[in-house]
Amino acid sequence: MSAALTVSSKQSKLLRFLRPQTPPNLSSLLRHLSAEPDHHPPAPPPQNDSSSVVNLVVELLQTTDNDWNEDKLHQLLFPTTSPPPPPHNLLQITRLLGSTAKALKFFNWVQANSPCQDSPLLSFTLEAVFEHASREPNSHNKLLDLFKTSKSHKIPLSVNAATLLIRCFGRAQMVDESFLVYNELCPSRRLTHIRNILIDVLFRKGRVDDALHLLDEMLQPKAEFPPNSNTGHIVFSALSKRDKVGRAVDEEEIVGLVSKFAEHEVFPNSIWLTQLISRLCRSGRTDRAWDVLHGLMKLGGVMEAASCNALLTALGRAREFKRMNTLLAEMKEMDIxxxxxxxxxxxxxxxxxRRVDEALEVFEKMNGGESNGFLVEPDVITYNTLIDGLCKVGRQEEGLGLVERMRSQPRCMPNTVTYNCLIDGYCKASMIEAARELFDQMNKDGVPPNVVTLNTLVDGMCKHGRINGAVEFFNEMQGKGLKGNAVTYTALIRAFCNVNNIEKAMELFDEMLEAGCSPDAIVYYTLISGLSQAGKLDRASFVLSKMKEAGFSPDIVSFNVLINGFCRKNKLDEAYEMLKEMENAGIKPDGVTYNTLISHFSKTGDFSTAHRLMKKMVKEGLVPTVVTYGALIHAYCLNGNLDEAMKIFRDMSSTSKVPPNTVIYNILINSLCRKNQVDLALSLMDDMKVKGVKPNTNTFNAMFKGLQEKNWLSKAFELMDRMTEHACNPDYITMEILTEWLSAVGETAKLKSFVQGYEVSASAA
DNA sequence: ATTAAACGTA
Structure with a gap:
C-alpha cells in the first residue's frame, strides 16, 4: 500500500469514529443546494448497465466487515473484456459510501488497482472524498490534510473539488490555503465561478490587492474567463461594504472597474450605481459621476431613475442648469x-x-395636468418642498392652501416639516401670532413639533423684537422635554448681542455647554461677531481660542470681524496678528478685509496708508467698491476735507465706474449741510434723482437740518412732498427738526398735512 | 439608493 493516499494518524483516528453515514438521498440534496452548478461533464449517455454497475459496486462496498470482495470489485470496475466505466461512475459510487473513511479507503483501493493511472478517474473519486470530509466537524483541517497529500501524489483537482476546497478554506479564514488550491488548479480549469469564490474570499479577508489582481485578469478584453453577473455582484458589494477590511479602494479605481465590467456587459445594479453616483457627487466629482452614468448608458446598461436623480441633485447644487436639462432629455429619450x-x-x-410658479407648473404636470402621461403621485416631500418655496417668497397663504390639498390626498398627511415650513413663512412675514397659532394647531393635530419647530419660532420671535417671549417659549418647550440645539442658542445669542446684552449672550453660551449641547461653527462665529462689535475683544479672543480647541477654524468672515474690532479699539498689533494668522491658515484677505483696513487708516488720518492699501488691493485683483470709496469719502468728510471727498466722489463715478449709492450721498449731503454748503447739498439731491438713487430718511433729515439753518422754507416744503412721494417714512429725528422749525415760523398746517399723509398710508397698509 | 424644514456676513 505504498502508493496509497494516507492521512495523518490523528486524522485517521478521527476518521474511524465517524458519525453514522449520511443517507445518500440527503447528500444529493446537499449538492443541489450548493450555490454553484455542478461542473462535471454531462453525465454519460445512459448505458444499460451503468447504474446497475454503480449499484452493484456500492452493494459490494457496504459489507459490514472490512473485507471487500476485491476480485469481484476489480471485475466490475476494471473489466478486461469491455471498456472501463466512465469516471463519473466512480464519483457516484464514492458519494454513495457512507463515510469519509470508507470513501478514502475506496479511493486508495482505486489508486492501487486501476490498470491505467487514469487521472480523471482518481480526481473524481477524490472529489467525492472531499465532499464527505467537508460535512464533518472541523472539515477545514481534514480537507487541508487531504489536499496536501493529494498534492504530493500529484492528483489533479477537479473543478468541483477545487470549488469545494476554496470555499471551505475561505469560510475558515484560511485565505492562503484557498489561494494555494487555486494556484494548484490546472489553468484551463480556473473557471469564472471558481475565481468568483476566491475573489469573494480575498475581499472578505481584506486582501484587496490580490482580489483586484485576479479580477484584472478576468477584465482583460479577450479574457479566457470573463466576469459574469456573479463576479459583478461579489465585487460591487465588497466595494460598498461599510465594515470593509483592507486598504481603501478610491473612487477613481472603482470607476475604472465599473467601466471595464461594462465592456463585458456586466452592469452594477441600480442601488449600487446610485450609491456610487452620490458618493462621487458628494466628494465633488460630479463630472466623474456624469461620465460613469453616460458610459453605462452607452454600453447598454439598464438605468433607473434613482441613479439619474442622484446626479440631478448634484447638478442642481452646482447650478449646472444646462446639464440638468440635457440629462432630463436623455432620460426621456431612453425611456427612463x-x-x-x-x-x-x-x-x-x-x-x-424662487421660480415658484414654474415649480407649481411642474407639480401640476405630475398630476397629469398637461396629459403628459407621467401621472406620478406627489408625496409629502413634494408638497413640503412647494409649501416651503411659497413661504420663502412670502406666499404663505398659498402654502396653507396646499395643505388643504394634501389632506384630500390619501397617504399624504401634513407632517412636522410641513408645519415647520409654514411657521417659518409666517415668522418671516412678521406674523408671529399666526405662527404661534400654527404651532398650537399642529399640537392639536397630533403632529409632534421637533427642534426645528422650536428653533423656527425662537428665531422668529428674536428677529421681531420678542427676545423675552423667545426665552419663555424655549423654557416652556424644555419643560416638555424638547431640548434645544446649537441653532436654538445661536438665535438667542445673536439676539442678545444685537441688543447689546453681552452678559446674557455669554450666559447662554455657558448654558449651552452645560446642557451638553455641542456648539457648531456658527455659534462661535455669531458670538465672536457679537463680542467684536460690542468692543469686547478680550472675550472675542477667548471664544476664538475655544473655537479652535473645539476643532473649528475661523473663516474669512470671523477674521474680518475680529480685525474690524481690533482696529476700532486701535489695537493694531492684534489686528496684524489676525492678518498673520489668516495668512498662515491659507485665507487671503478679501475686499472686506481691505475695506476694513482702509476705513481704519483713513479715519485715523493716515490717508497715505489708506491709499497704499487701495493700490495693493487692486494689485491683488480685488475691485474697490462703493464701500471702499465710502470709507475714504467718509474719512475726508470727518477730517473736514470736503474738497477731497467731492473729488473722490466724482472720480468714482466717472473714472472707476462705481455708481455711488445712498450711503455715499448721505455722507456728503450731511457734511455739506453741516458746513453750510446747502446749495451743493441740494445739487447732490438733484444728482440722485438723475442717477435714480433713492434718498432715505437719513438723507432728508440731513437736508432738513441744513435748510433749517438757512431757513429755506420753500425748499423744505418741496422736500417734504418728495419724501411723501418716495413713501419714505419720517422718524423721530425728522419730526423733531420739523416740529421745532415749522412751529417757530407758524407753518403748523403744513406740518399737520405732512403727518396726515403718513397716517393715511400707514392705515392703508 | 435618489427629493423637504431652523442659526452667523464684516
Whole structure:
C-alpha cells in the first residue's frame, strides 16, 4: 500500500469514529443546494448497465466487515473484456459510501488497482472524498490534510473539488490555503465561478490587492474567463461594504472597474450605481459621476431613475442648469421614467431659485395636468418642498392652501416639516401670532413639533423684537422635554448681542455647554461677531481660542470681524496678528478685509496708508467698491476735507465706474449741510434723482437740518412732498427738526398735512 | 439608493 493516499494518524483516528453515514438521498440534496452548478461533464449517455454497475459496486462496498470482495470489485470496475466505466461512475459510487473513511479507503483501493493511472478517474473519486470530509466537524483541517497529500501524489483537482476546497478554506479564514488550491488548479480549469469564490474570499479577508489582481485578469478584453453577473455582484458589494477590511479602494479605481465590467456587459445594479453616483457627487466629482452614468448608458446598461436623480441633485447644487436639462432629455429619450423623486428634485430646484410658479407648473404636470402621461403621485416631500418655496417668497397663504390639498390626498398627511415650513413663512412675514397659532394647531393635530419647530419660532420671535417671549417659549418647550440645539442658542445669542446684552449672550453660551449641547461653527462665529462689535475683544479672543480647541477654524468672515474690532479699539498689533494668522491658515484677505483696513487708516488720518492699501488691493485683483470709496469719502468728510471727498466722489463715478449709492450721498449731503454748503447739498439731491438713487430718511433729515439753518422754507416744503412721494417714512429725528422749525415760523398746517399723509398710508397698509 | 424644514456676513 505504498502508493496509497494516507492521512495523518490523528486524522485517521478521527476518521474511524465517524458519525453514522449520511443517507445518500440527503447528500444529493446537499449538492443541489450548493450555490454553484455542478461542473462535471454531462453525465454519460445512459448505458444499460451503468447504474446497475454503480449499484452493484456500492452493494459490494457496504459489507459490514472490512473485507471487500476485491476480485469481484476489480471485475466490475476494471473489466478486461469491455471498456472501463466512465469516471463519473466512480464519483457516484464514492458519494454513495457512507463515510469519509470508507470513501478514502475506496479511493486508495482505486489508486492501487486501476490498470491505467487514469487521472480523471482518481480526481473524481477524490472529489467525492472531499465532499464527505467537508460535512464533518472541523472539515477545514481534514480537507487541508487531504489536499496536501493529494498534492504530493500529484492528483489533479477537479473543478468541483477545487470549488469545494476554496470555499471551505475561505469560510475558515484560511485565505492562503484557498489561494494555494487555486494556484494548484490546472489553468484551463480556473473557471469564472471558481475565481468568483476566491475573489469573494480575498475581499472578505481584506486582501484587496490580490482580489483586484485576479479580477484584472478576468477584465482583460479577450479574457479566457470573463466576469459574469456573479463576479459583478461579489465585487460591487465588497466595494460598498461599510465594515470593509483592507486598504481603501478610491473612487477613481472603482470607476475604472465599473467601466471595464461594462465592456463585458456586466452592469452594477441600480442601488449600487446610485450609491456610487452620490458618493462621487458628494466628494465633488460630479463630472466623474456624469461620465460613469453616460458610459453605462452607452454600453447598454439598464438605468433607473434613482441613479439619474442622484446626479440631478448634484447638478442642481452646482447650478449646472444646462446639464440638468440635457440629462432630463436623455432620460426621456431612453425611456427612463421619472419618479416622484425626480419631480421633487426639479420642484426643489425651481423653488430654491424662487421660480415658484414654474415649480407649481411642474407639480401640476405630475398630476397629469398637461396629459403628459407621467401621472406620478406627489408625496409629502413634494408638497413640503412647494409649501416651503411659497413661504420663502412670502406666499404663505398659498402654502396653507396646499395643505388643504394634501389632506384630500390619501397617504399624504401634513407632517412636522410641513408645519415647520409654514411657521417659518409666517415668522418671516412678521406674523408671529399666526405662527404661534400654527404651532398650537399642529399640537392639536397630533403632529409632534421637533427642534426645528422650536428653533423656527425662537428665531422668529428674536428677529421681531420678542427676545423675552423667545426665552419663555424655549423654557416652556424644555419643560416638555424638547431640548434645544446649537441653532436654538445661536438665535438667542445673536439676539442678545444685537441688543447689546453681552452678559446674557455669554450666559447662554455657558448654558449651552452645560446642557451638553455641542456648539457648531456658527455659534462661535455669531458670538465672536457679537463680542467684536460690542468692543469686547478680550472675550472675542477667548471664544476664538475655544473655537479652535473645539476643532473649528475661523473663516474669512470671523477674521474680518475680529480685525474690524481690533482696529476700532486701535489695537493694531492684534489686528496684524489676525492678518498673520489668516495668512498662515491659507485665507487671503478679501475686499472686506481691505475695506476694513482702509476705513481704519483713513479715519485715523493716515490717508497715505489708506491709499497704499487701495493700490495693493487692486494689485491683488480685488475691485474697490462703493464701500471702499465710502470709507475714504467718509474719512475726508470727518477730517473736514470736503474738497477731497467731492473729488473722490466724482472720480468714482466717472473714472472707476462705481455708481455711488445712498450711503455715499448721505455722507456728503450731511457734511455739506453741516458746513453750510446747502446749495451743493441740494445739487447732490438733484444728482440722485438723475442717477435714480433713492434718498432715505437719513438723507432728508440731513437736508432738513441744513435748510433749517438757512431757513429755506420753500425748499423744505418741496422736500417734504418728495419724501411723501418716495413713501419714505419720517422718524423721530425728522419730526423733531420739523416740529421745532415749522412751529417757530407758524407753518403748523403744513406740518399737520405732512403727518396726515403718513397716517393715511400707514392705515392703508 | 435618489427629493423637504431652523442659526452667523464684516
Amino acid at each position: 421614467q421619472p419618479n416622484v423623486v425626480t419631480f421633487g428634485i426639479l420642484i426643489n430646484h425651481l423653488c430654491k431659485f
